[in-house]
Amino acid sequence: MKLIDKIAARESTQPFYTFEFFPPRTDLGFENLISRISRLSELNPLAISITWGAGGTTRERSIELASLTQTEYGVDTVMHLTCTNMEQGMVNDALRSAKAYGIQNILALRGDPPRGREEWIPTDPRFNHATDLVKFIRSSPEFATEFCIGVAAYPDGHGDNLLDEEAELTFLKEKVDAGADFIVTQLFYDVDRFLQWLKRVREKGITVPVIPGIMPIQTYSSFQRLTKLCGTRVPQHIMDALAPISHDDQAVKDFGVKLAVEMIQRLTRDGDVPGVHFCTLNLEKSVTRVLELLQWTGASCPNYNKLIAETSGNTIHAPASVDACTLIVSPVTATNTAAQGLAKAPSSGSEAGRGELNNAATWDDFPNGRFGDFKSPAYGVQDPWGGGPPAVRSDAVSQWGNPKSLDDLTQLFLDYLHSKISSTPFSPTQLSPESRMILTHLERLTKRGWWTIGSQPAVDGVSSSDEILGWGPRSGYVFQKGFVEFFCAKGDVEAIERRVEERGKGWVHWFAGNFKGECRGNVPEGGRNAVTWGVFPGQEIVQTTIIERESFLAWKEEAFSIWSEWASHYRPGSEERKLLEGVRDERWLVSILHHDYKDTEALWTCLLEEP
Numbered sequence: 001m002k003l004i005d006k007i008a009a010r011e012s013t014q015p016f017y018t019f020e021f022f023p024p025r026t027d028l029g030f031e032n033l034i035s036r037i038s039r040l041s042e043l044n045p046l047a048i049s050i051t052w053g054a055g056g057t058t059r060e061r062s063i064e065l066a067s068l069t070q071t072e073y074g075v076d077t078v079m080h081l082t083c084t085n086m087e088q089g090m091v092n093d094a095l096r097s098a099k100a101y102g103i104q105n106i107l108a109l110r111g112d113p114p115r116g117r118e119e120w121i122p123t124d125p126r127f128n129h130a131t132d133l134v135k136f137i138r139s140s141p142e143f144a145t146e147f148c149i150g151v152a153a154y155p156d157g158h159g160d161n162l163l164d165e166e167a168e169l170t171f172l173k174e175k176v177d178a179g180a181d182f183i184v185t186q187l188f189y190d191v192d193r194f195l196q197w198l199k200r201v202r203e204k205g206i207t208v209p210v211i212p213g214i215m216p217i218q219t220y221s222s223f224q225r226l227t228k229l230c231g232t233r234v235p236q237h238i239m240d241a242l243a244p245i246s247h248d249d250q251a252v253k254d255f256g257v258k259l260a261v262e263m264i265q266r267l268t269r270d271g272d273v274p275g276v277h278f279c280t281l282n283l284e285k286s287v288t289r290v291l292e293l294l295q296w297t298g299a300s301c302p303n304y305n306k307l308i309a310e311t312s313g314n315t316i317h318a319p320a321s322v323d324a325c326t327l328i329v330s331p332v333t334a335t336n337t338a339a340q341g342l343a344k345a346p347s348s349g350s351e352a353g354r355g356e357l358n359n360a361a362t363w364d365d366f367p368n369g370r371f372g373d374f375k376s377p378a379y380g381v382q383d384p385w386g387g388g389p390p391a392v393r394s395d396a397v398s399q400w401g402n403p404k405s406l407d408d409l410t411q412l413f414l415d416y417l418h419s420k421i422s423s424t425p426f427s428p429t430q431l432s433p434e435s436r437m438i439l440t441h442l443e444r445l446t447k448r449g450w451w452t453i454g455s456q457p458a459v460d461g462v463s464s465s466d467e468i469l470g471w472g473p474r475s476g477y478v479f480q481k482g483f484v485e486f487f488c489a490k491g492d493v494e495a496i497e498r499r500v501e502e503r504g505k506g507w508v509h510w511f512a513g514n515f516k517g518e519c520r521g522n523v524p525e526g527g528r529n530a531v532t533w534g535v536f537p538g539q540e541i542v543q544t545t546i547i548e549r550e551s552f553l554a555w556k557e558e559a560f561s562i563w564s565e566w567a568s569h570y571r572p573g574s575e576e577r578k579l580l581e582g583v584r585d586e587r588w589l590v591s592i593l594h595h596d597y598k599d600t601e602a603l604w605t606c607l608l609e610e611p
Contacts, residue, residue, distance in 0.1 A: 003105045017045055018275065033065070049105075050078070063079070063098070066079040071101055148181045156233045173205065261290055413446045416431065450492065454485035463478075472536055481594060500522065509521070
C-alpha cells in the first residue's frame with residue numbers, strides 16, 4: 001500500500017513510526033538482518049525503508065532486501081533510489097523491479113558523489129537532482145501512478161553546505177511541486193530549531209506530511225562521527241549532559257534512549273508531525289526501548305524506572321537561553337581506521353547466560369565499526385544512509401600538499417604520527433590516545449615505508465573505566481591483542497611472510513591483499529581472530545572486535561578506493577596523480593596481529609627486531 005494512503009487512512013490518533021535499514025556488507029550480516037527485521041516487524045511499523053547506498057553501490061542488495069521485506073514479511077517497503085551512478089536505463093530497471101515485487105513507495109534522492117569524485121556529477125544527464133528523479137517518475141506512463149514518492153529534507157542544512165536555508169526550502173518546494181507525497185528529514189537533535197524550520201516549511205506552502213528522522217545515540221564516538229558527517233547541530237546542553245558519561249557506554253546508550261523519547265514526545269505534541277522515522281543503523285534494542293517507553297507498542301519497558309533514575313541527573317530539555325551550536329568533532333568508532341585505533345563495539349549489558357545465538361536482539365547492541373563482527377547486520381555501517389566513509393574533500397587535501405614521490409608519502413604519514421597534520425585519507429581524526437602508547441613502533445614501521453593506518457597495543461586486563469582503553473559497563477576488565485595495519489611493497493609482504501614463519505611460532509596471524517584482488521595470509525580457512533574482549537559482572541565474555549577473511553576483504557576494497565579518490569583531486573597526468581595511482585596499483589595492504597596479549601612487545605619484536 002502507498003505510504004501516503006496509509007497515513008491518511010490511520011484511525012488511531014497515536015503517531016506512526018517507520019524503520020530504516022541498509023544492506024549489510026557481508027553475506028552473514030545480510031542473513032542476520034532478515035531475522036532482525038522479522039522481529040522488529042512485530043512492532044507494527046507503518047512501513048520500513050531500505051537505503052540505496054553511496055553511489056548506488058548496494059543497488060543489487062537493496063532491491064533484494066526490499067523485495068524480501070515486501071513479499072516475505074508483508075511490510076510496506078520504501079525503497080531508496082538515487083541519481084548517483086544511475087546510467088540510462090538503470091532507473092527504469094530499478095523501478096520495474098520494485099513494481100514487480102509489489103513495492104509502491106520510493107524515496108527519491110540525489111545521492112552522494114561517487115567514490116573518486118569531489119563534486120557530484122550526473123552519470124545520466126537527465127538526473128541532476130532529486131527533483132529530476134521525481135519528475136521522471138511522475139511523467140512516465142509506466143510509473144506515474146504506481147508509486148508514492150518521498151523526498152529528503154535537511155533541518156540543519158545539507159552536508160554540502162552550499163545553500164542557505166531559503167534556497168534549501170525553495171528546492172524542497174520544487175521537489176514537492178514535482179510530485180513528492182511526503183518528506184523524511186535527516187537526523188537532528190535540536191527540537192527547537194526543527195520546529196522553527198517546520199514552521200518555515202509550512203509558510204513556504206509545503207503541505208505534505210513531514211516525518212522527522214530520529215537516531216537514538218548508540219555510543220558517544222558514533223554520535224560524534226555521525227553528527228559531524230551529517231552536519232548536525234547539537235545543543236550545548238546535550239553535549240554537557242554527555243560529557244561526564246562519555247566513557248560509560250551503557251550510560252550513553254540509556255541517555256540516548258531517554259533523549260529520543262523526550263524529543264519524540266515534544267515533536268508530536270508541539271509540531272505538525274504525524275509520525276517519526278527511526279534510523280536504526282541495523283540495530284534494534286534502542287528503538288524497541290524507545291517505543292516501549294512511549295507505550296506505542298502495547299508493551300512496557302521493564303527497566304523504565306531504572307532508566308529514568310540513572311539518567312535523571314542528565315538534563316535533556318534545554319533552557320530557553322541555550323542556543324544551538326555547531327558540533328565540530330572527529331569520528332572514532334566506525335571510521336575506516338578509527339584514527340589508527342581499532343573500533344570497538346561495547347558490551348550491551350545483556351543478561352548472564354544469554355549469548356549471541358540465544359539473544360540475537362542484543363548481541364551486537366552497539367555499532368561495530370570496521371573491526372566488529374562480520375556476521376552482524378550492523379557490520380561496516382558508516383552513515384545513516386548506509387554509505388561508505390566520508391569522501392576526501394579538497395579542504396582536507398590542502399593539508400597533505402603535493403606528494404610526488406614515495407619519500408613524500410612516507411613523510412606525510414610521519415607528520416601525522418607527529419601531529420604535524422591532523423589527518424590522512426585513511427585516518428580522518430588525530431592519532432588515537434591508545435596508538436600514542438605504541439608511537440615509537442609506528443614510527444619505525446613508517447620510516448621503512450610501511451605506512452601505518454590502523455593499530456592497537458596489547459592489553460592484559462585494564463579496567464573498563466580506563467579513559468583510554470576502557471569500554472562497556474563499569475566494574476569490568478578489557479583485553480586486546482597487539483595489531484597493526486599498513487601499506488607496503490610486494491617484496492615486503494614476502495619478507496613478512498618469511499619472518500612470521502621463522503619467528504611467529506604460531507602466535508602471529510596476518511592477511512595481505514592488493515588492488516588487483518590477490519589475497520595472502522596464514523589464517524586458517526574459516527578462522528576468526530577475536531582481538532578485543534571484555535569480562536563484566538553478570539554476563540558472558542564479550543568479544544567485540546573480530547578480524548577474519550571476509551571483513552578484511554570488504555575493507556581492502558574500500559582502502560584501495562581511497563587511493564583512487566585521493567588521486568582524483570590532482571589533475572590527470574600530474575606527478576601527484578601518477579604517484580597515488582601507482583601506489584594503489586602496486587602496494588599491498590597488510591593486517592597483522594600477535595595473539596600473546598600478555599607480552600606487550602611481542603608483535604613489535606616479531607616485526608622489527610633482528611634475530
